[in-house]
Amino acid sequence: MNAPSSRYAYYRAALEGQHLPAAFVDLDVFDANLERLARRAGPLPIRLASKSVRSVALMKRALARPPFLNGLLCYSAGEAAWLATQGFDDLVVAYPTVERDDLEAVARQIGEGRRITLMVDGAGQLDPIDAAGAAAGVVMPVAIDLDLSSDFPGLHFGVYRSPVKDAESALALAHAIARHKYLTLDGLMGYEGQIAGLADAVPGQRLKNAIIRALKRRSITEVRQRRTRVVAALRDAGFSLRFVNGGGTGSFETTRDEPSVTELAAGSGLYLPTLFDHYEVFRAEPAAGFALPVVRLPGEGIATCSGGGYIASGPAGPSRLPQPWLPEGSSLFANEGTGEVQTPVRLPADVKIGIGEPLFFRHAKAGELCERFNELLLIQAGRVVERVTTYRGDGKCFF
Ligand SMILES: Cc1ncc(COP(=O)(O)O)c(C=O)c1O
Secondary structure: OOOOOHHHHHHHHHOOOOOOOEEEEEHHHHHHHHHHHHHHOOOOOEEEEHHHOOOHHHHHHHHOOOOEEEEEEEOOHHHHHHHHHOOOOOEEEOOOOOOHHHHHHHHHHHHOOOOEEEEEOOHHHHHHHHHHHHHHOOOEEEEEEEOOOEEEOOEEEOOOOOOOOOHHHHHHHHHHHHOOOOEEEEEEEEOOHHHHOOOOOOOOOHHHHHHHHHHHHHHHHHHHHHHHHHHHHHHHOOOOOOEEEEOOHHHHHHHOOOOOOOEEEEOHHHHOOHHHOOOOOOOOOOOEEEEEEEEEEEEOOEEEEEOOOOOOOOOOOHHHOOEEEEOOOOEEOOOOOOOOOEEEEEOOOOOOOOOOOEEEEEOOOOHHHHHOOOEEEEEEOOEEEEEEEOOHHHOOOOO
16 A cells, blocks of 8 residues: 555554454543543533443443443443343433333342333333332332423424423423332433534534534523423422433533533543534544455555445434545545445545555444444554454344
8 A cells, every 4th residue: 555644554553464344442542532521521420321332341441430420321221231230330221111021121130239220201101110110029210301302493403302391291200200119210311412412513514514503502501491490390399319411422511511410421422433523512533443354446546345334323314324534535435335245435546555455434323333343353552452342242232
């Protein structure tokens, strides 16, 4: 290869001799991103969002760094029950479940002394959790998921999540929880995804960025008022909340200043996938990537790799495709994207890559990369120092 960027050469040397495709995490950058999140959290602790890491070893590494709590924000009840067997505790499941076997597994872990809190947002989810608690003879902690999307004229700014949108509906749910013998209200979570997970400094989109930032400003005020009001109403009614969880990687700067919030949630800021590249309020560096081997050279300036079609969830479109990362300036072909078994890449004019050499890519989302690989190669100081399993490598697939 000609004119290698130093970063390309660094990862190529670090992964020399490894079987490709391979996913990797640069621990030096991962640790720097931990520091960044820690700094940005201000006075609040951080609950790590497990879905954005999906590797037990790396979650443990993050939790060892204050102000990360010794606890996780999980995405499935089955996952939380399993993580409880892997040495984790204080597991808040951020999404509701009604699957009986998962609820039973959670109840068993609670019976063994682990703290697992399940998310609810409506009366319909309460009976199945209560039944699992009754069968195991344990009280199941639950938390209320408060919807923090903003309804602007002609625009739903945020995600469709919970029907609990105000103090009245939160109080009604809290009272319904209190009527169940095997349930106890443990906390509240309100995730302002439209602030925390929406890029607002994307190159080439000046007008759109300006509109998104204006919408964010308006929504932040509303989020603050709603969360504060709901927390105050619950406390005034005599409900004690062990935690009020809010925010995500992209919203620390505003969520941390809200007095009703007791802890922040984040995960994506550690791997830093492409969807988190362009935020006005923070910068971090990519720590995770994957290497594909070049197996064909179909034309001048084109290298074709094995694999690569690791499309991210969400609204399908170019933003969900993995992106060529290194060498810098490499790009995909719009008609092919990243393919099921092969991915052609247009190389920068001054770069030549031979058969068998790697190209490096980044995923659009954080933890989803781990659904494609059994292990992550951990790179530190220029070499692979450890191989750790992903959830997939542990034989775990929760959704
Ligand atoms: C409930 C909840 N909190 C927080 C987050 C933020 O996680 P991240 O920092 O990985 O974007 C998410 C992500 O979707 C979430 O669903």
